[in-house]
Amino acid sequence: MNQDFIHTYVSVDCVVFGFDHDNRLNILLVQRYIDDVPADKQRKLPGSLIFSNEDVDDAAHRVLHELTGIKKMVLKQFKCFADPLRASNQSDIKWMGTEYMHNIDRIITVAYLSLCKIDQKINSTKYETVDWHPIDQVPALPFDHNKIINESLTEIRRWIETDFSIIFELLPKKFTIRQLYQLYSALSEKQIDIKNFHKKISSFNYIIPLEEIEKNVSHRAARYYKFDAKIYKKNNTKLIK
Numbered sequence: 409m410n411q412d413f414i415h416t417y418v419s420v421d422c423v424v425f426g427f428d429h430d431n432r433l434n435i436l437l438v439q440r441y442i443d444d445v446p447a448d449k450q451r452k453l454p455g456s457l458i459f460s461n462e463d464v465d466d467a468a469h470r471v472l473h474e475l476t477g478i479k480k481m482v483l484k485q486f487k488c489f490a491d492p493l494r495a496s497n498q499s500d501i502k503w504m505g506t507e508y509m510h511n512i513d514r515i516i517t518v519a520y521l522s523l524c525k526i527d528q529k530i531n532s533t534k535y536e537t538v539d540w541h542p543i544d545q546v547p548a549l550p551f552d553h554n555k556i557i558n559e560s561l562t563e564i565r566r567w568i569e570t571d572f573s574i575i576f577e578l579l580p581k582k583f584t585i586r587q588l589y590q591l592y593s594a595l596s597e598k599q600i601d602i603k604n605f606h607k608k609i610s611s612f613n614y615i616i617p618l619e620e621i622e623k624n625v626s627h628r629a630a631r632y633y634k635f636d637a638k639i640y641k642k643n644n645t646k647l648i649k
């Protein structure tokens with residue numbers, strides 16, 4: 409065998425999901441700066457090379473903290489992206505040269521999924537520009553970041569099916585069943601009848617009705633509910649099928 413073994417850099421990239429007031433899934437993108445590329449073409453996933461003495465999970469936590477200012481966020485490693493050409497684009501090589509002072513054209517990246525309430529204040533210590541983008545309006549991104557986002561959607565659907573409780577990471581603390589329904593529909597891509605959904609949900613004792621209804625709405629005001637994580641954990645309730 410006459411082949412070279414790989415000796416390369418490793419990075420992490422984080423796809424952070426949020427759910428907006430128009431019931432759309434969004435992700436957080438940051439902006440990099442390269443002189444001759446227009447600003448609107450420089451959005452990317454938040455990421456970083458990992459340090460030589462750092463575990464990849466720790467690097468992902470570090471990136472999320474630098475990105476949002478939040479100390480603890482739900483995090484799931486979902487796939488490694490290692491196409492030999494994924495970092496070989498000239499503008500990406502230039503970017504890595506500016507950011508890391510090295511000529512880097514081969515990077516293996518480990519991708520993570522995270523969830524964030526969209527109203528949460530984002531307080532980034534690393535990036536000047538961090539903003540939410542509806543998932544169907546994500547621009548062309550550097551490296552293989554569009555591919556990573558597409559695969560993260562498949563992964564988040566799988567995740568919801570195995571642990572329904574993660575859906576509440578995306579909802580406000582008090583929510584209506586319609587909001588829960590819209591989020592579940594956006595995530596699962598299944599056509600679910602709202603009445604059946606309502607019936608199913610009201611059988612779950614970890615979704616607690618509150619003595620509060622919506623105010624100032626043009627439709628019939630709906631009741632608010634909250635998620636009780638303790639009850640959910642105790643019962644380890646069956647998932648929605």
Ligand SMILES: O=P(O)(O)OC[C@H]1O[C@@H](O)[C@H](O)[C@@H]1O
Pocket residue numbers: 419420421452453454455456457495507515516517551552
């Ligand atoms: O420090 P930055 O440029 O954000 O991160 C390094 C980049 O290296 C690439 O593998 C990743 O896709 C990641 O975005």
